[in-house]
Amino acid sequence: MQFKKLYEVAEVQSGLVLSRKEAKFDSEKSVDYLKLNLRSISEDGTINKKSLDKYLACEKLNIQFITAKGD
Numbered sequence: 512m513q514f515k516k517l518y519e520v521a522e523v524q525s526g527l528v529l530s531r532k533e534a535k536f537d538s539e540k541s542v543d544y545l546k547l548n549l550r551s552i553s554e555d556g557t558i559n560k561k562s563l564d565k566y567l568a569c570e571k572l573n574i575q576f577i578t579a580k581g582d
Contacts, residue, residue: 527576534569542568547578 517523534541544566551562 524575529566529570529582532568532572534567537567537571540570544568544572544577553563 529546545560545563546566547558548562551559551564553559555563
C-alpha cells in the first residue's frame with residue numbers, strides 16, 4: 512500500500528466556528544442558512560438536503576465558508 516500526504520491529494524481548509532457567528536435572537540440582520548451535518552451525508556457521499564439543520568447567523572457569512580457544488 513502506498514501512502515500519501517493529505518495535501519498531495521486534497522486542498523484542505525478548516526471551517527467556521529459556528530458558535531461565533533450564531534444569532535442569539537432573530538433580527539433584521541440575521542441570515543438563515545442550512546447547516547451540513549454527518550446525518551445529511553450518505554455512504555456514497557451524496558447530500559440528503561432534507562437532513563440539513565437550520566442555522567441562523569448574526570450576519571451574512573463569507574462565501575469561502577459556504578459549501579458549493581464540487582467541494
